Amino acid sequence: MPDKAVILLSGGLDSATCLAEARHQGFSAHCLSFDYGQRHRAELRAAARVAATLGAAEHRILKLDLGQFGGSALTDPSLAVPTDGATRPGEIPVTYVPARNTILLSLSLAWAEVLNAHDIFVGVNAVDYSGYPDCRPEYIAAFERMANLATRAGTEGCRLNLRVPLMRLSKAEIIRMGHRLGVDYSLTVSCYQADEEGRACGLCDACRLRREGFAAARLPDPTRYARPAGNPRQA
């Protein structure tokens, strides 16, 4: 019996790569996605397709209305998603969802405990998204420490591991890793404001980083755009 792992799967490029890596390491993959009041649902359909093609043992979607707290352009319709260039260094983007990773990791922890899984994979990355406080290595280490004090697993001497295989990789390195592991990136949706068919806007920070990543990895970009993509040099 392979060891079980919980994988946080958003339907985007990073979490798909993370799932492929967990499978590559031999884990039975129990994927968890969240319907947290995102502006579009295309990424949840993408998550289901990615889970199926990468041989996940299970895929669950948990409904969670983070939108009622407000505070982020990703869940609050009154805040616009910025399309005017990358966020300045040191600034937290308006697309940051308050405490999102903490909430999603906490729910993963509950499921891991019930499954008796000792590994949680999450595709956070400190390189391209350094504006999000809850993507930093010191945050992940603190969450792991807290989790090992929070649970039955922690108290019974079985360590819970928070696995972040993408933490130190550039977007291009992530894409090359997923390419080697057979990820079909045409199934994934990264865009903050994809349309109902999962086609990307080509303008938001997530689209920009993704397009630049494929260019830097020297691999064909299979992203489906709602409008013709601009020249990455202008981004």
Added chain:
Amino acid sequence: MPDKAVILLSGGLDSATCLAEARHQGFSAHCLSFDYGQRHRAELRAAARVAATLGAAEHRILKLDLGQFGGSALTDPSLAVPTDGATRPGEIPVTYVPARNTILLSLSLAWAEVLNAHDIFVGVNAVDYSGYPDCRPEYIAAFERMANLATRAGTEGCRLNLRVPLMRLSKAEIIRMGHRLGVDYSLTVSCYQADEEGRACGLCDACRLRREGFAAARLPDPTRYARPAGNPRQA
């Protein structure tokens, strides 16, 4: 303008006391309750009454289906709530909900961040419920540390404080504290299997601890029981 605090309010004795203490310290109280698939809803109605009578600025109930993960007698109808005596020392009771405090604190953290509140009150207690790993002081300290790395507040130099005024108090001391602060305990519901009217079973661990607490505090027990309460000495 008083400082805002988020208060986790279950509708039970401990969280009601915690809310009274937050108000006593001068905080504007933003109370958060969870509809997480508990067996009974009486405690949510109790939370609303407690929030109103203790002058909360706001009370929100967030729906969250923890039951779909299973693993606890409080959310899984296939597991019985034990009524045959207190859990043995060192053992984690079947009523433990996997990662519950971590999940509830994470959601409080999101709301605190949106409210720009730097204090979260939670009525955890290491004395009477020592079987729950996520009620221990070292767990609370680890969560607070993680929270300060997770959020905008943490990165901007404003410390987030996790306040646990009941941590080291016995049930009798908590009851005396709430009594001094004017808590009407007849409004609160502690029982793990209260009926629809909020009447307690008188038999579960929570009922047992509560009844013994009022006896030890030498204060009248205003709890409404569904059946005549047994002699606490037999508990």
